[in-house]
Amino acid sequence: MNYSRQRESIKDFLSTRKDHPTADTIYMNIRKQFPNISLGTIYRNLNLLSDIGEITRLTTGDGCDHYDFNTVPHNHFVCTRCHSVLDLEMDSIDDIVEVARKNFPGRIDRHCTYFYGICAECMDTSEEAS
Amino acid sequence: MNYSRQRESIKDFLSTRKDHPTADTIYMNIRKQFPNISLGTIYRNLNLLSDIGEITRLTTGDGCDHYDFNTVPHNHFVCTRCHSVLDLEMDSIDDIVEVARKNFPGRIDRHCTYFYGICAECMDTSEEAS
DNA sequence: TTCGTTGCAAATGTTTTGCACCTGA
């Protein structure tokens, strides 16, 4: 894999964000540095980087994938109101894989867990967080 | 909400399947009964039914949503080779919500956990299930 | 020189929607 300034810029940008931006958000930001970069290049690099395990793709169910510079397995929270995606600093729950393996005929490699609710910011915005 | 034969047919079909078909698979099957039904109607009804909680939408990350007639919370297995989605009959892991709630400033309502691996059928197909 | 990478634009695949017509209550 050759070096490319565009790919490096994408990695740099992603490493500065603790939220987990979408391809489009990344595109908007990288354009400040590379005004002519195309969305295709963004997607090609995000796919490439997640394929080789340098970043993590998050499919939260809001219609578009999010990307995380942190490749250490951890869990995420998704706000059902503002769709923000946050890291959860919580004790390991990886033993649920053992629970799932019991009586399952195939092979289970990993789990992917998302927690849904209302983030603190949205809770403040309206008292009755319906 | 008025009765509609198309919606009833979708529910009937979904209730007979223990795998979790996509909108397109549902479309192909309902067409046997309603040759002129449109994909728009399929999607409108799947959205409607999942909004009122009569079915469950599964976003597994393979590009299209799957639908489950069973609305009792349970966990799913996704085969990374053939993309089949299976129900897991396993002990409850809902206590992970409590783990996540610890030190989290917002409100956590529920979790959604997918287990990934190779299903028994794919394991048989090739011995070295890479 | 060579092959990976890019920008661009067109294509893809899934899902949504506007609208005129139909249908259930």
Added chain:
DNA sequence: TCAGGTGCAAAACATTTGCAACGAA
């Protein structure tokens, strides 16, 4: 009757891809 549901086709949206030009080694 009439709000809600449908079929159809077009649109929307996220993502992928073909291709000629560019750039790194």
